[in-house]
Amino acid sequence: MHIKDILAGSEQSGQPTFSFEFFPPKTAQGVQNLYDRMDRMHAFGPSFIDITWGAGGRLAELTCEMVGVAQTTYGLETSMHLTCTDMGEDKVNEALNNARNAGCTNILALRGDPPREKEKWEATEGGFQYAKDLVKHIRAKYGDHFDIGVAGYPEGSDDQKDEAILLEHLKEKVDAGATFIVTQMFYDADNFLRWVSEVRAKGITVPIVPGIMPINTYSSFLRRANHMGCKIPPEWSAALEEVKNDDAAVRSIGTGLVAEMCRKILAGGIHHLHFYTMNLAQATRMVLEQLDLLPSVHRPLTQPLPWRQSLGLGRRDEDVRPIFWKNRNKSYVARTQDWDEFPNGRWGDARSPAFGELDAYDIGLKGTNEQNRKLWGEPKTIKDIANVFVKYLENGVESLPWSEAPITNEADIIKADLISLNQRGFLTINSQPAVDGVKSSDPVYGWGPRNGYVYQKAYLELLVPPNLIGELIARIERDPELTYYAVSKASPLKTNSADGPNAVTWGVFPCKEIVQPTIVERISFLAWKDEAFRLGTDWARCHSSLSPSRHLIENMMETWFLVNIGNSFLLFYVGMNLALTIQP
Known part of the structure; x- marks a missing residue:
């Protein structure tokens, strides 16, 4: 199912929805642990998940593998990140074909960060210079099979802080065929809502999905905020600084702050929240609990069949x-x-x-x-x-x-x-x-x-x-x-x-x-x-x-x-x- 249709359904129903991001672990045991966690987090009721792109070698293969497992085995609607970094056209097409063969119908198209050994981003020979070029290629080669998301930057990106230029780039990506926007993490809800207004004033009408980073520890909160250049509201700094050496207190207070930010975002006309889980469950679950978005007796998780449905290629209509x-x-x-085919309507x-x-x-x-x-x-x-x-x-x-x-x-x-x-x-x-x-x-x-x-x-x-x-x-x-x-x-x-x-x-x-x-x-x-x-x-x-x-x-x-x-x-x-x- 396309993410744009999921988001449209959320807006039509008036019931907020949410999704999770995961990244490929570096060890085999880490991969198995993450699969187990993804399986358990299915019970939270996410509308979809996404898997980040592991640039180069085994990590790139692992991204494609994880997309297939999430779709086919765990029945999780999955969006695959795809970047231009170290990716010629042949590698891009291979990744897209793997995603399609896994039943995946959603791609988040990104330029990507420069490789660790390089300070400045450079296009790969035979590859793509900008995310908009990747979007154009996907649309030209795969038509409407993939729903295509792109990144939005409410607080600027690493190499560009001029909001007007970034909005122009965003417009170009949408004009090239992108159908939804996922933002970088932020903690300033007022600035985000202001930015949304600027995006709409630019004539961009596709859904905007805010990226939410839960707070686990004080050190990780500061590290990630500084790395992404996030503005930290003064009242957040004051509240968390007092308890910075008490992880449980940081998590409790941080959960309240993030949940209140989410409430303000939802009240501002946004209908979907995208959580950067960092491959962990607890902090995200705590925020969802405060927002009363987890399934409950009064609002059970709806399932189309009494068993976990597979979303792999050819299996979406399987019902016996x-x-x-x-x-x-x-x-x-x-x-x-x-x-070759799966039972639909009768076992046969x-x-x-x-x-x-x-x-x-x-x-x-x-x-x-x-x-x-x-x-x-x-x-x-x-x-x-x-x-x-x-x-x-x-x-x-x-x-x-x-x-x-x-x-x-x-x-x-x-x-x-x-x-x-x-x-x-x-x-x-x-x-x-x-x-x-x-x-x-x-x-x-x-x-x-x-x-x-x-x-x-x-x-x-x-x-x-x-x-x-x-x-x-x-x-x-x-x-x-x-x-x-x-x-x-x-x-x-x-x-x-x-x-x-x-x-x-x-x-x-x-x-x-x-x-x-x-x-x-x-x-x-x-x-x-x-x-x-x-x-x-x-x-x-x-x-x-x-x-x-x-x-x-x-x-x-x-x-x-x-x-x-x-x-x-x-x-x-x-x-x-x-x-x-x-x-x-």
Whole structure:
């Protein structure tokens, strides 16, 4: 989606929106940490994010990689920075093609800073002299595929302080095809609003997005303000100088000052705020909290589907997925990335698409062996393992091998049942409660357009010991309301379900056909089975080859059954009644 359309929607609704900037870290661990943070900050509800351009070599490649991951894996509408620094036309086109192939439709076109080894900026041979030249090139080569943003300077730039000249340059960039403006950071709201008036008087009508830098520490506040040439209001200096040696106080007072600046900006007719996060979450979150812009029970984060939508190339219209990957979104995206087309409206023939190999990136267990041992301990018995699952359900452990994120409040109404099952040795790895026509705006279960209703069949997926699988299946088959799939690593699939997909989530919305975004289906379950047992084996291999923990978990993966049961509230009681025969 183009940023200009996002901004127009914000103006039309009257509800302020916001976005985040991130930059490419220099280490592999830093990149993974940032991906995790971007994933968590998705829950803040940004309208889009942008990724700065890492000029030259690996950092340039990393910018393109991060854009692809943000779009495809995390479902974040992303704008890619692109500069003229050290970039000939061929490199520019390569970067733009990579962005387009990742599903990116937004570019922030900048001249860029000079390389560190040079004091003065110089154009690259065969490249572009000014940002306006880059804008013209993008428009000429890619038409309207990309929405193009450019930089605005309310307080002057490094090499030009004359406001009249800078406004003329800004007009030239917009006339060349730019459709929105993002400003450098500032702390003087009055000067910014005055500058906006000057921009409008120049005949520039495209949206203006103010760049907001939260305050973390006193030293970083001064360093960044001085580096960017920001004017610091005297009252800010006085308030922060008093507590400069107390980081918590600086952050608290600074948050209040930045939030008040944002209120003044919003009251002045601006509808969107762009936060320079410095790859951190806390300071930005604190400002958003003070502005009451974070999702809440009264203003939940709206989502078009019950699972995280991918915005990768060809996936924007995807609206059906198997429930098995509910807690492993990244893995599902990775294993289906080579599909020629993605289900829209119906699942279709599941025999035609192949799920990717299990050794692909993003499919295996997260974290190092040491980190995972610290997280899940070194279990010696089935009861020890069951306790890990119970801790997860009680929010004492943030993830499991089969669930990458903490348990959500969707599980609250069945949590007691799930805990009972795990305490008695049935290890639950996926579930959803039955939902009968709640409003699509419901803060827990809602999804899709307004004024709709959503439904869920109860669903439970669990690991079952081999000595109980026969009795469990017999009990399930006595209830015509229940369907199941059961399989071990080596045994053939057992099921009472007919071939074809079976919807377990659907929605009814005004003037639309019924939407069925989550299904259970045989071929997909067998693909998931391989992954599920592989994850357990990976967990076992976090322990040394002679350890009791490794032997215990490996034996489970070789002999236990993966079972899913659906269609009725009764499924929990079937499991619990049978589980009573297990001695914890």
